[in-house]
Amino acid sequence: MTPRLETIGLSLGYEGEVFARGIDLTLDPAEIVAVLGPSGSGKSTLLNTIAGVVPAMDGRVLVDGRDVTRTPIHRRGVGLIFQQPLLFPHLNVRDNVAYGLRRQGLGRDAARRQADELLSWVDLAGYGDRRFHELSGGQAQRVALARALAPRPSVLLLDEPFSALDLDLRQRLAADVADTLRQHGVAALHVTHDPGEAAAVADRVVALEDLFR
Amino acid sequence: MITPRWLPWVWLLPAGFLAAFLVYPLVNLTTTIAGGSGAAALGRLMSTGLWQVTALAALQATISTVLALVVGLPIANVVTRYRFRGRAVAQALVTVPFVLPTVVVALAFRTLLGSALPLGFALVVIAHAYVNLAVVVRIVGAQWSQLDPDLENVARTLGATRWRAFADITLPSLRPAVASSAAVVFVFSFTSLGIVLILGDALTRTLESQILRQTAVLLDFPGAAASALVQLLLVTGVLLLGAAAGRRNPARRMRPPARRPVSRDPWARLGVYGTVTIAYAIVLAPVLALVAASLRSSSGWTLAWWSSIGSVDAGTTRLGSPVAALGTSLGFALVTATVAGIVGGLAAVAVLAPGRVRLVSVLAMVPLGVSAATMGLGLLLAFGRPPTDLRGTNLLVPIAHALVAVPLVVAVVMPALRSADGRLALLASTLGARPTRAFLTAYGPVLRVVVVASAALAGAVSLGEFGAASFLTRAGAPTVPVQIVRLLGRPGEQSVGVAAALSVILVALTLALVLLVDRMGQSRARVPA
Numbered sequence: 001m002t003p004r005l006e007t008i009g010l011s012l013g014y015e016g017e018v019f020a021r022g023i024d025l026t027l028d029p030a031e032i033v034a035v036l037g038p039s040g041s042g043k044s045t046l047l048n049t050i051a052g053v054v055p056a057m058d059g060r061v062l063v064d065g066r067d068v069t070r071t072p073i074h075r076r077g078v079g080l081i082f083q084q085p086l087l088f089p090h091l092n093v094r095d096n097v098a099y100g101l102r103r104q105g106l107g108r109d110a111a112r113r114q115a116d117e118l119l120s121w122v123d124l125a126g127y128g129d130r131r132f133h134e135l136s137g138g139q140a141q142r143v144a145l146a147r148a149l150a151p152r153p154s155v156l157l158l159d160e161p162f163s164a165l166d167l168d169l170r171q172r173l174a175a176d177v178a179d180t181l182r183q184h185g186v187a188a189l190h191v192t193h194d195p196g197e198a199a200a201v202a203d204r205v206v207a208l209e210d211l212f213r
Numbered sequence: 214m215i216t217p218r219w220l221p222w223v224w225l226l227p228a229g230f231l232a233a234f235l236v237y238p239l240v241n242l243t244t245t246i247a248g249g250s251g252a253a254a255l256g257r258l259m260s261t262g263l264w265q266v267t268a269l270a271a272l273q274a275t276i277s278t279v280l281a282l283v284v285g286l287p288i289a290n291v292v293t294r295y296r297f298r299g300r301a302v303a304q305a306l307v308t309v310p311f312v313l314p315t316v317v318v319a320l321a322f323r324t325l326l327g328s329a330l331p332l333g334f335a336l337v338v339i340a341h342a343y344v345n346l347a348v349v350v351r352i353v354g355a356q357w358s359q360l361d362p363d364l365e366n367v368a369r370t371l372g373a374t375r376w377r378a379f380a381d382i383t384l385p386s387l388r389p390a391v392a393s394s395a396a397v398v399f400v401f402s403f404t405s406l407g408i409v410l411i412l413g414d415a416l417t418r419t420l421e422s423q424i425l426r427q428t429a430v431l432l433d434f435p436g437a438a439a440s441a442l443v444q445l446l447l448v449t450g451v452l453l454l455g456a457a458a459g460r461r462n463p464a465r466r467m468r469p470p471a472r473r474p475v476s477r478d479p480w481a482r483l484g485v486y487g488t489v490t491i492a493y494a495i496v497l498a499p500v501l502a503l504v505a506a507s508l509r510s511s512s513g514w515t516l517a518w519w520s521s522i523g524s525v526d527a528g529t530t531r532l533g534s535p536v537a538a539l540g541t542s543l544g545f546a547l548v549t550a551t552v553a554g555i556v557g558g559l560a561a562v563a564v565l566a567p568g569r570v571r572l573v574s575v576l577a578m579v580p581l582g583v584s585a586a587t588m589g590l591g592l593l594l595a596f597g598r599p600p601t602d603l604r605g606t607n608l609l610v611p612i613a614h615a616l617v618a619v620p621l622v623v624a625v626v627m628p629a630l631r632s633a634d635g636r637l638a639l640l641a642s643t644l645g646a647r648p649t650r651a652f653l654t655a656y657g658p659v660l661r662v663v664v665v666a667s668a669a670l671a672g673a674v675s676l677g678e679f680g681a682a683s684f685l686t687r688a689g690a691p692t693v694p695v696q697i698v699r700l701l702g703r704p705g706e707q708s709v710g711v712a713a714a715l716s717v718i719l720v721a722l723t724l725a726l727v728l729l730v731d732r733m734g735q736s737r738a739r740v741p742a
Contacts, residue, residue, distance in 0.1 A: 016477060053366045055477065073369035074378075080370040082363055090385040099381070100371030151372055 002065040004029050004187035005050070005078075005155045010059035012045045018057045020046075020212045027155060030185040032178065034198035037208030043191035046208070047157040050189070051078045063154050074103070079153035083160045085140035087132040093119065093143050094128030100151035118146040121180060138169045145177060149184060156181065156188040162197065174200050217648040220566045224573040227560035227619075230552075231576055234612050235583070238591030239445075245438040245594055257439040263423075267443060270419040273334065274403035277341035281398045282391065284342060284495070285349025291488040293354035294362070296472040303489050304350075305731075306496050311347035312727050313500075314677025316694040317716040318344055319411035320701065321499035324506040324713065333414040340412055341402040343499065348401070349394045356390035357383075362473060389458055396455020400448050404584040407679040407694065411701055420444040424586040425683060434594065441587040449582050500720065507713035510706055518710030533689060535715050538696040542676055545692060548611035549618060549675035554668030556615060557622025558660070564627055565635075565656070574623055581620045585680025588613050593684050604687065613681035618671030625667040626660070633659045666733040673726040676719060693719055 005027040012020040020042055027033055037043050048054040050061055052073040060069045068076045087096050097115035102108065116128055122142040132140060141161060148156055161177070162170040178201045181188050191208075192198050198205045246254050257263070292304045310318065322340045323332075330336050360383060368378035406421040413422070420440045427437035475485045507518055523536045560577040580588070592613055596603040603609050638655035646654060679694040686695050693715055700712040 048366075051366070051370055053363075053369075072375075073366065074372050074374055076370075078370055080367060082367070084361070084363075086361060086364050086367050088364065088368070088382055099368065099373075103372030103377070147367075147371065153370070 001028065003027055003062070004031070004064060005189065006062040006065075007050065008060045008062070010049065010061065011057035012042055012049055012054075013057035014045055014054065021058070023059070023211045025189075025206075025211060027187045027189060029187055030182070031204065032181055032188045032190060032202045034202035034205045035189065035191045035208050035211070036195060036198045036205055037191070037193065039193050041208050043193075043208060044159050046211075047080065047159050047189065047191060050155075051080050051157055052076050053080075077154040079148035079151070079156040081141075081144050081148050081156065081158045081161045083164050085132075085137075085144040087135075087140055087143055087147075089132050092128065093124070093130050093132075093135070096143060097147045097150050099147065104151055115146075115150065118150055119143070121149075121183075122146045123176075137165050138173050141165065141173065142176070145180065149180075149186065154187065156186050158188060158190040160192055161190075163192070163194070170197065171200065177201065216567065217652045219649070220562070220652070221568070223559045223566065224563045227556045227563070227577055228573050230556050230615075231573075231579070231619075234592065235580060235588075235616055238588070238595040239583070241595045242438045242441060242587070242591045246435055246442060253435070254439075257436055258443065260436075260439075263420075263436075263440055263443060266418050266420055266423050266440075267447070269416065270403050271447075273337060273417060273419070274341075274399045277338045277345070277402035278395050278398045280338060280342035281345045281349050282395065285346050285394075286353060286391075287488050288346070288492045289350045289354035289357055291485050292350060292492070293358040294472060295485050296474050297485065297489075299489070300472075303492060304354075307350045307492060308347045309496055309500075309724070310343050311345070312673065312677075312723055313344070314679065314694055314716075314719055314723065315344065315405065315407035316411065316679045316697050317503070317677070317719055318499065319408040320506075320697060320709075320712055320716050321503040323411060323701075324709075325499050325502035331414075332412055334417050336412040337405075337409055337417050338402075340408045341398075341405060343495070344408070345398040345401055346495070348397050352394035352397070353387055353390045356387055358472070360386055392458030393455045396451050396458070400451055403451075404444065404448060404586075406586055406683070407698065410698060421584055421586045421680065424590055428590055428593070428684065434590075437590055438594075441584070441590055444584055445582070445587060448584065452582055503713055503716055503720070507710060507717050510710060515710075518707065518714045521707070521711060522714055533691065533696075535693075535696060535700075535711055538691050538693045538715070539718065541690050542693040545611045545614060546672040546675040548608075549614040550668040550672035552611060552615040553618035553622050553671035554664050557619040557667065557671075558626055558664040560619065561623045561626035561630060562656075562660070565630060574627060577623045578620045580616045583616075585613075585617065585678065586684065588616055589681035589684030592681070597685075604685075607687075607690070609685040610682050610692065611675065613685055614675040614678050615671065617678060617681065618674045621670055621674065622664070622667040625670065626663045629659050629663040630656060662733055666730045669726050669730050669733075673723050673730075676723055676726070 003026045005025070007023050007025045009021075010023040010025075011018050012023070023046070025033075035043060035046065045054060049056050052068070052071065056069055060067055062068065063077050068078075087093070088099065091099070094112055094115045097118050098106075098108075098111035101111035101114055106114070112128075116125070119125055119127060122145055124139060124142055124146070127135070127139070127143075135143065144161075158177075162173055165173065174197050190198070190201055195205075246257060288307060292300065292307065313321075318340055322336055322343070326336060326339070364386075365378045365382055368382045369375070373381060403419060404421050405419055406425065409417060409419050409422045410425075420443065424437045424440045424444075427433045427440060475482055508514055508516070510517065522534075524534060557577065560574050563573045592609055595601065596609060603612075633656050635655055638651040641651035641654040642648065677694060678692075679698065682692045682695050683698070686692055691699060697712045697715055697719075700708040700715075
């Protein structure tokens with residue numbers, strides 16, 4: 001069985017300085033893996049390197065068995081969710097979710113219909129016409145989830161997606177997100193500094209320092 | 214709030230100044246158009262000549278704006294969003310064209326490109342884009358540096374190419390800033406005078422140059438007043454549109470700019486460093502051409518132009534010596550700095566007063582929308598003939614310059630006052646300070662630095678101002694910019710050489726003043742809040 005995501009001897013660095021070497025990580029289809037590490041330990045750089053936002057210093061990244069190490073971001077099939085929802089401020093909720101579908105060549109109306117469907121999956125049916133500033137933090141993060149899932153990425157990368165939220169909301173949303181990911185059989189790599197959150201969301205938890213060789 | 218007893222009355226002086234030297238001349242100007250019957254006034258306003266000039270000027274201003282955006286946007290991107298050595302210097306350098314006197318810029322482009330391009334439309338447009346580069350880089354760059362780069366990355370992970378992500382995500386977020394900077398550039402280019410006079414041809418005119426021609430050559434005051442009115446209305450309209458577009462700003466959270474390092478990709482490096490290099494070349498080439506022109510004659514390098522600057526022979530007797538013009542300009546700059554500092558400073562302090570008095574600070578911004586020629590013509594018509602003839606007093610030019618500079622002073626002083634902590638006044642009065650002492654404890658330190666700095670800025674404005682001065686200078690005592698234009702109106706390479714030397718002096722003085730202001734601003738920033 002081809003893993004969804006595989007990193008082979010991946011080295012991370014920033015501004016030309018390598019700070020982690022030899023990361024081997026495998027994600028099976030529909031598997032959710034949490035990477036646990038304190039803040040500032042390089043979790044975001046790991047995700048940004050897999051997504052292609054930051055170039056890999058060394059090693060390879062494979063998505064569905066395909067080497068994407070030199071593939072530009074938009075053709076990697078990797079979805080990304082940040083700590084902040086980062087909704088496109090000039091688009092309403094529906095068009096935010098439809099954005100990735102449009103880039104796949106779907107017509108405007110079809111993309112919007114599908115976006116509405118995705119919004120109902122994250123319990124936001126009827127929110128399509130709203131703007132970013134009309135949403136609560138939790139709602140905005142669920143829109144970001146629907147938007148990331150819309151183009152059916154092979155792997156979803158989540159970078160501390162709940163840490164900007166209240167504790168109570170964080171736990172509920174973490175459970176919701178894990179459910180949604182399992183329902184859709186999406187493989188996900190979730191980085192967090194919170195062991196409780198890691199345990200609640202993931203099938204498997206690894207410590208970031210164990211990945212570094 | 215601790216209110217000294219005089220605070221509710223500080224508006225009186227700025228309001229009086231604006232009423233006498235701005236409102237009255239403008240009202241007077243409007244009645245001059247009527248000059249007789251209403252039908253005559255209507256005829257003047259509907260004349261085809263007037264609207265031809267308007268259409269041509271609008272076309273010229275539109276193309277100038279587009280060019281300024283095309284050149285300015287990549288520079289704004291690199292200078293405000295990336296981190297590299299020399300970034301701050303590059304950003305400061307881009308501001309230089311904006312503070313250079315327009316007459317100097319025009320002469321610089323004449324010496325740089327005059328042999329390649331004929332005088333006319335193209336040269337005017339290029340010079341306008343050059344002057345306004347800073348407007349685009351500053352306004353758009355400020356907004357751009359506020360955008361989270363991850364927003365584009367999200368779009369990329371959703372399948373957008375680099376360009377697609379820029380067009381879909383970044384550009385819409387920049388639209389308000391682009392619109393407001395475009396409005397400002399359009400207005401500057403539409404109301405340009407010095408550049409059009411030196412670089413334009415018979416077809417490349419603005420209403421501003423038309424007003425000067427109608428006043429000085431044709432002696433058609435009602436016609437000039439009609440041109441001024443049309444221009445005033447159009448400019449107000451464009452500025453209002455720009456302000457409305459600028460307010461529609463979706464992401465307005467202020468955060469420290471997130472500058473990213475230049476990626477190691479060779480193409481990305483080429484893009485960033487190439488853009489910076491081009492920016493340097495664009496900004497410096499005209500200035501260097503000017504310096505070279507002041508040192509060259511047809512027979513090679515020479516110091517003749519510099520050494521003839523002090524002698525009366527350099528000009529004809531009618532022109533007077535360049536050094537005398539320098540003295541006149543420095544004197545005017547000093548008076549302008551004093552008047553603008555006092556009037557603008559008081560108008561800004563009025564924001565701290567209770568009630569509607571603070572409206573005077575809004576009124577003080579009005580001169581921004583009134584062009585230099587309109588102001589010059591208005592003052593000339595109002596105070597250039599009996600019973601209120603001020604032409605003999607040498608005061609009209611500094612008054613006009615102070616009007617131009619007051620909005621700048623207010624714009625600098627007001628935010629600084631707002632950022633001062635008013636609770637210090639309260640604290641001082643609990644310690645036994647009388648209201649005035651308490652007020653000065655809270656606001657005095659800020660006021661002292663900021664008012665002096667903005668007065669220096671007003672002085673720099675006065676040194677370079679040409680439009681109003683060209684209406685109000687007396688024949689025997691021209692300011693330096695007026696002298697430069699007169700010299701260029703004469704044949705012979707000596708005129709150009711001396712004009713270039715004068716321009717270099719003006720550049721040095723202006724940059725020194727602006728640098729001083731910048732330093733003062735930085736020293737204020739170091740004072741703990």
